[in-house]
Amino acid sequence: MSNLFLLISLLSLLMFHCLIITSEIFPFCYGQGGEWHLLQPSVGISAMHMQLLPNNKVVAFDRTDFGPSNLSLPEGRCRYDAYDTALKVDCTAHSILYDVETNSFRPLMVQTDTWCSSGAMSPNGSLIQTGGFNDGDRAVRVFTPCDANSCDWVEYPGYLSQRRWYATNQILPDGRIIIIGGRREFNYEFYPKNEDPYSTSSGPFWLRFLLETRDESENNLYPFVHLLPDGNLFVFANTRSISLDYNHNRVVKEFPPIPVSDPRNYPSSGSSVLLPIDENMAIEAEIVICGGAPRGAYTQAGRGNFVRASSSCGRLRVSDENPRWVMEDMPIARVMGDMLLLPTGDVIIVNGVECGTAGWELGQSPVTRPVIYRPNGSLDWRFSVMSASPRPRLYHSTAILLADGRVLVGGSNPHRYYNFTDVDYPTDLSLEAFSPPYLSVEHRPFQPQISSVNEILMLGQPFSLTFWVPLYLSDDVLSVRIVAPSFTTHSLAMNQRMVVLKLVRVSHLPPDSHNLNVVGPSTAEIAPPGYYMLFVVHAGIPSWGSWVKIQ
Structure with a gap:
């Protein structure tokens, strides 16, 4: 018994050190860099957008204007859309509901065009999905989870006051959702609207900052938006950022531009996170932004010159009296990477390419190895490179955290339509999961x-x-x-x-x-x-x- 106790004690001591010291020092401590598992070789659609719901099911969808998908709608249903630019009568699905627990899925019926739209989960657990392209640019779509297999999208075409294509959504302290920007939309509005016909409290509200940050490739689409502990919004576009008091429609503060002047928003497409807010100490708010493509990369890629992406990350403690950016370098340059908070408070950076930019056929050299960033690690040992996925995930790929601690990854369609042959990077209809090292x-x-x-x-x-x-x-x-x-x-x-x-x-x-x-x-x-x-x-x-x- 004493030997068993000694063995357990030694194991505990070893594992404790493994867990608090970086995997570069003890590479055996982190389960060989995590594991990849193919969940579904095809769900019939390429997951451009994803949201985990409170019943552990995932709504995923693509766009409706590229023609048929590889998944039929059930019971002979079809979508009839006189405004669709590709297919007026479409009997295929462009959205699915994926069940994490059973690893199964079923088609959903979406009517209006969801291309490059935005979303947020309401306080009651419904997905509020906004905007898109063409007949979907002012639409609101609601998916409310249910126990039966009958729930589906409910749509409200024309609900929004402005076109919301490449906009960003953020849930607010009062339960409303703010919808910021969109292509050539330098304003914001709220969902739900104030139903008082004499009220202007739903917007739209002019935001000059979005106009000022637009350049020749735009680079201010899908602005990074985070709700700060003081109730204001951190809004980042191109290389600049502000604190926005949306209740009074005023900019409270403008922060210094990020020092490495590569644009970070679409189509340069870096990514951002608000680091964990710790209630056990003085409340601080710190933003991390990583990756992106150099200025002019979009134009260069259109000419066949794929410029190397940025490897820089910037950290900004916005709660400081005089915030300043602190810059670090990722071990791999990356554009179109997804940054997700893991349950440990670490950040995983997954998907994307090393050269080029976002857009059809504009990315090269896929980055198949995720990187885990430990915000509280020592400066020399914050990044760890994980195991590679066998599947490249380029433009229109996505990733979300699941309740079991895995990262669900899907999508990748860098083509104008679904294309599976005679291209370097075929459209990917699969779902896979990455198990971080803590699940080993x-x-x-x-x-x-x-x-x-x-x-x-x-x-x-x-x-x-x-x-x-x-x-x-x-x-x-x-x-x-x-x-x-x-x-x-x-x-x-x-x-x-x-x-x-x-x-x-x-x-x-x-x-x-x-x-x-x-x-x-x-x-x-x-x-x-x-x-x-x-x-x-x-x-x-x-x-x-x-x-x-x-x-």
């Missing part, structure tokens, strides 16, 4: 499992949860985190955010269970109302996420 088998003894937790969390109110773990290391390596699921498209994970909740007390329940007293997020500015995945993280290993609703 050697970490399972340290992975917590949530036994019970309140499904409803109130702002600033205490609650308790219980979890168990085979090998418990220390109270000092525990945290509780909530993650808002993102609507992801075009290298932008809209609405994603993480809050590290205040941990008040840990009680140990023999033989291997533990009770945590935790405080809900303090304000709606820190965590807007709606559904979140709650994770317990023990020594760098997250539990599976439990869905909770903040109200």
